[in-house]
Amino acid sequence: MILADFGAKVIRVDRTKVAMAMDTQARGKQSVAINLKTSDGVALLRKLCVQSDVVLEPYRKGVMEKLGLGPQELLKENPRLIYARLTGYGQSGSYATAAGHDINYLAMSGLLSRLGRSGEKPYAPLNLLADFAGGGLTCAMGIVLALLERTKSGKGQIIDASMVEGAAYVGSFIWKSRSIGMWDRSRGENMLDSGAPFYDTYQTSDGKYMAVGAIEPQFYKQLLKGLELDAAALPTQMNYIDWPELRRIFTERFATKTQADWSKIFDGTDACVTPVLSFDQVSSHPHNQERGSFIQDSSREESPRPAPVLSRTPAQPCLASDPVIGEHTVEVLEEYGFSSAQIDQMLTAGIIECNAVKAKL
Numbered sequence: 597m598i599l600a601d602f603g604a605k606v607i608r609v610d611r612t613k614v615a616m617a618m619d620t621q622a623r624g625k626q627s628v629a630i631n632l633k634t635s636d637g638v639a640l641l642r643k644l645c646v647q648s649d650v651v652l653e654p655y656r657k658g659v660m661e662k663l664g665l666g667p668q669e670l671l672k673e674n675p676r677l678i679y680a681r682l683t684g685y686g687q688s689g690s691y692a693t694a695a696g697h698d699i700n701y702l703a704m705s706g707l708l709s710r711l712g713r714s715g716e717k718p719y720a721p722l723n724l725l726a727d728f729a730g731g732g733l734t735c736a737m738g739i740v741l742a743l744l745e746r747t748k749s750g751k752g753q754i755i756d757a758s759m760v761e762g763a764a765y766v767g768s769f770i771w772k773s774r775s776i777g778m779w780d781r782s783r784g785e786n787m788l789d790s791g792a793p794f795y796d797t798y799q800t801s802d803g804k805y806m807a808v809g810a811i812e813p814q815f816y817k818q819l820l821k822g823l824e825l826d827a828a829a830l831p832t833q834m835n836y837i838d839w840p841e842l843r844r845i846f847t848e849r850f851a852t853k854t855q856a857d858w859s860k861i862f863d864g865t866d867a868c869v870t871p872v873l874s875f876d877q878v879s880s881h882p883h884n885q886e887r888g889s890f891i892q893d894s895s896r897e898e899s900p901r902p903a904p905v906l907s908r909t910p911a912q913p914c915l916a917s918d919p920v921i922g923e924h925t926v927e928v929l930e931e932y933g934f935s936s937a938q939i940d941q942m943l944t945a946g947i948i949e950c951n952a953v954k955a956k957l
């Protein structure tokens with residue numbers, strides 16, 4: 597979706613005879629439906645792959661090789677091809693062929709062991725870190741880097757994007773800041789993992805929350821000012837022995853006003869205090885509105901605008917409905933040089949499928 601948002605022509609290869617597309621990140625993609633359990637279907641996909649700049653495959657290790665569509669074979673035919681393999685455990689190692697999901701990859705990256713509150717079990721923050729930050733995003737960066745390199749060498753390459761390694765790499769700060777003692781204490785007892793009272797969330801009187809990130813002394817001072825607390829009467833900020841008492845005081849204080857009240861108090865200050873916005877609140881928040889940070893598609897579904905914003909060539913996310921499975925089969929095949937007769941023959945033989953968008957009344 598990121599690549600499509602930023603202008604790539606992205607064709608998703610779907611199965612045939614599937615009732616409904618489950619790809620919720622389908623924005624801007626085209627869909628061709630090919631039955632890869634037929635040799636003609638595999639031969640067709642091969643033709644599409646070798647005429648493309650990039651192939652991105654999300655299967656378990658060995659699946660593409662079994663189909664005869666492994667990178668060695670395709671690169672022989674198109675040495676400029678960039679072949680990205682997005683998996684959980686990578687293309688080698690004893691876990692390479694095992695099934696898994698975000699939580700498993702995060703666990704294997706070491707990061708999950710650091711996530712969660714003190715005294716509680718490790719907690720996976722949605723499926724963001726391995727699937728998306730360490731997986732999709734890292735893989736997209738790999739593709740862009742390989743495309744850039746190809747402009748110099750003229751050569752394609754294989755990208756082995758493991759979500760375990762991608763997540764671990766995204767977590768490099770955690771790894772490398774151990775040297776300055778940032779993670780010496782147990783999970784949930786350090787400055788940035790909900791251990792510190794000045795880096796946490798607090799419930800407000802209307803059951804909502806405020807986020808506090810007042811680390812530096814000058815910002816911490818402003819936090820205390822907003823909370824109307826006297827620094828001289830409080831335990832010290834950086835001594836973790838005092839953190840439980842400080843947290844108790846902040847908790848009591850935040851519970852006395854609504855989220856809107858606290859927002860009014862802290863807006864325009866450097867206290868590093870913000871409301872914890874729900875999905876319902878986020879697009880109407882003045883700051884996000886001023887920047888146009890959220891967009892609506894043709895069915896009025898809201899989602900984040902692509903980031904970052906490029907000054908000359910910003911992303912132009914497609915606002916039309918997501919493709920139905922096989923919506924673009926004929927269009928894409930024609931573009932790749934197949935004749936109408938060839939396409940008809942494949943449709944009749946059930947090698948490909950073409951589905952029209954149902955009219956919305």
Ligand SMILES: C[C@H](CCC[C@@H](C)[C@H]1CC[C@H]2[C@@H]3[C@H](O)C[C@@H]4C[C@H](O)CC[C@]4(C)[C@H]3C[C@H](O)[C@]12C)C(=O)SCCNC(=O)CCNC(=O)[C@H](O)C(C)(C)COP(=O)(O)OP(=O)(O)OC[C@H]1O[C@@H](n2cnc3c(N)ncnc32)[C@H](O)[C@@H]1OP(=O)(O)O
Pocket residue numbers: 609610611612618630631632633654655656657659662663682683684685694695696697698699723727
């Ligand atoms: C936490 C996230 C997971 C979020 C997933 C959710 C979005 C969805 C997961 C379950 C869904 C729900 C469920 O389906 C039940 C309902 C269904 C209903 O219709 C809708 C509501 C549901 C509740 C539904 C809702 C949602 O969709 C779900 C909740 C993640 O962590 S995602 C990261 C996963 N890991 C990876 O991607 C790593 C790399 N991949 C893998 O390791 C494997 O692919 C994986 C994911 C373990 C799956 O393994 P699997 O054995 O199933 O597949 P593979 O070994 O890769 O082989 C694929 C085979 O398919 C053949 N094939 C491919 N294309 C075609 C084709 N066009 N035609 C024919 N055949 C095709 C391919 O040849 C392989 O065949 P073989 O097995 O014979 O080699």
